[in-house]
Amino acid sequence: MEQDYTGLGAIAWEGYASDPNPEIHKDKPMWLRAAQEIGDPILDVGCATGRILIPLREAGFDVDGIDPSEDALAFCRSKLEARGLSANLACQTMQTLEMPRQYRLIIVPCGTIQIVLGREEAQEALKRLYEHLLPCGTLLLTLFNYDKGYPESDLGVWKFRSRRPQPDGTELEKCGIVYSWNLFEQTLEQQVRYRLYRGEAVVAEQICDAPERWYYVHEMGLMLERAGFVLERVTGEYSDAPAKDGDGVFTFWARRPEA
Numbered sequence: 001m002e003q004d005y006t007g008l009g010a011i012a013w014e015g016y017a018s019d020p021n022p023e024i025h026k027d028k029p030m031w032l033r034a035a036q037e038i039g040d041p042i043l044d045v046g047c048a049t050g051r052i053l054i055p056l057r058e059a060g061f062d063v064d065g066i067d068p069s070e071d072a073l074a075f076c077r078s079k080l081e082a083r084g085l086s087a088n089l090a091c092q093t094m095q096t097l098e099m100p101r102q103y104r105l106i107i108v109p110c111g112t113i114q115i116v117l118g119r120e121e122a123q124e125a126l127k128r129l130y131e132h133l134l135p136c137g138t139l140l141l142t143l144f145n146y147d148k149g150y151p152e153s154d155l156g157v158w159k160f161r162s163r164r165p166q167p168d169g170t171e172l173e174k175c176g177i178v179y180s181w182n183l184f185e186q187t188l189e190q191q192v193r194y195r196l197y198r199g200e201a202v203v204a205e206q207i208c209d210a211p212e213r214w215y216y217v218h219e220m221g222l223m224l225e226r227a228g229f230v231l232e233r234v235t236g237e238y239s240d241a242p243a244k245d246g247d248g249v250f251t252f253w254a255r256r257p258e259a
Helices: 008-017 028-038 053-058 070-082 119-131 217-226
Strands: 042-045 063-066 103-108 133-144 159-165 171-182 187-198 201-209 230-236 249-255
Touching: 008 070, 008 159, 008 171, 008 187, 008 201, 028 053, 028 103, 028 133, 042 053, 053 063, 053 070, 119 133, 119 217, 133 217, 217 230, 217 249
Parallel strands: 042 063, 042 103, 103 133
Antiparallel strands: 133 249, 159 171, 171 187, 187 201, 230 249
């Protein structure tokens, strides 16, 4: 089984990252506001093909990025070069994070910590993020709210997610299937399937396991405090408003105390 965000998965993510529709990038203004408020240097955790990193670099901020997919990072490097920009990019996971400097702001977009399945691994990731912050530095970490689960009728059924044209005339389709949603373990077992079409013919296919774990707001707050952070606030839906039940996404604003 191939790793997601590699091969066809990286191409699919780049299609999403480069989509000009602002409705699917509602988080972008929040990251820019945070950078303007807090300053740089900035670390983008799970930067992938540069969806957030490149706009920050274009705005003049000093930004590094990490991602476990070298295929995704190759897209990011190419796009930076085409814009006459550069950034230090490293193929790393957040639980093995080891960069040569500390940051004033670290961002973890797209619920990226939810693909770190082991609880102790996730705690180690938070510890390493803490160590890579300057004193009084800020961590912004997003979580998706899966509390409501999935209808029984949706389990075990392939669901269409996107289909985008490619430069060579093919079309890349992404579908997903959820096998189980475990409230007790707070885990989601699913796969994603990428198919490359030329006309109606499938010319390539890639299926990836894509399990996730979710966390309750109070639980993540305790994990951040255990890592040494001071949790300042939790906001909802990429706004400045306090998070509330029913929000689809939560953003944790946590600070490393002054030394």
